[in-house]
Amino acid sequence: MAIRRRLETDPDLDITSFMSLMTVLVPVLLLNMVFSHISVLNLNLPGLSDASAEEQKENRQLEMVLRAEYIDINYPAGIRVKRIPNRDGKPDLKLVSDVLQEIKRALRDKDIDKKDLVILSEPGTPYRTLVSAMDTARSFRAVVAASVVDAELFPQISLGDAPQGDDLAQSGQRQNEQLAGNGL
Template identity: 50%
Template sequence: MLKRNRTLKKADAELDITSFMNLMIVLVPVLLMMMVFSRITVLELTLPPLLSNASPSELENKQLELLVNGEGMNVYYPTGYLLQKINKKEGQHDYALLQQTLKELKQTLLNKGADKEDIVLLLDDQVPYQTIVKLMDTTRSYKEVVGVDVVDAELFPSISLADAPNIVDEAGNAVSDAFSVNKGVAL
């Protein structure tokens, strides 16, 4: 007997990528729109300048300092002179008063022709992380209405972090209000 050799011709398979293309048409714009909402912001911090190797012109003590401890916040300008003492309100720091004080100081400095952009945050060991973040946001900028738009106006964007000084009085007790001896404003 004779065997017939049957061979079936296979038809070429057709790829249907229509549904994949529809998915890409919808997915790509959605992903591009989401990129705008998921930005990562980076805040650059610096260390306070070392005074030991500074020139005499840099030692004018024109440094803006914000001392933060468990009792409240103290704004010093220039170094050692208490500009504003901000006590806690109902157990919380008064960021609104701090921002108002910094806005007034910035305006005073601008009126005198000085454009100061740096601030040193002197932080106590017990200051929580969330408070530090809120302080940096408060001292960097504030919301200002210009025309019909709300914009971020600049206060002191160059932020340095340092430990709060431990001041000891004659009896050996720690003084919580550092630089309390020099009260007054010398702009």
């Protein structure tokens, strides 16, 4: 019995449509990678500790208190260095940056390398205001060797709730007594 064999040939693969898809898909995916940049902010949350250590540490804290009508800069904690009223209903973050730069220079002159700042905000503070304040406290634009760079201010930022109005009234006397003695 004779076996008859068929000559089978493999059909050619037509990958033209697949190559067209890749030609369009690769540039689109690469462009989307540029626009989906993710930023990570490191925030420090207050921990549980004994009150005596907290009081000593609290006294050396630099605070930025965000209120609806103004921003207070306090150093040490609770002692106002400068009150910056809002301009046109928005916080004057340029002046805040200038004040923080002056504080950084004054601390550096005293050989204090301070990198942390506590931002205290009222419960109704808009998210955009809080993020803008964090960006302002973290760095500022400086011109170095004919190029603009971001210079570091206070990159370690902690968040908290601003004290109520009654707390400010009680600390008002202590603040007036110590305001002249803070040296800033």
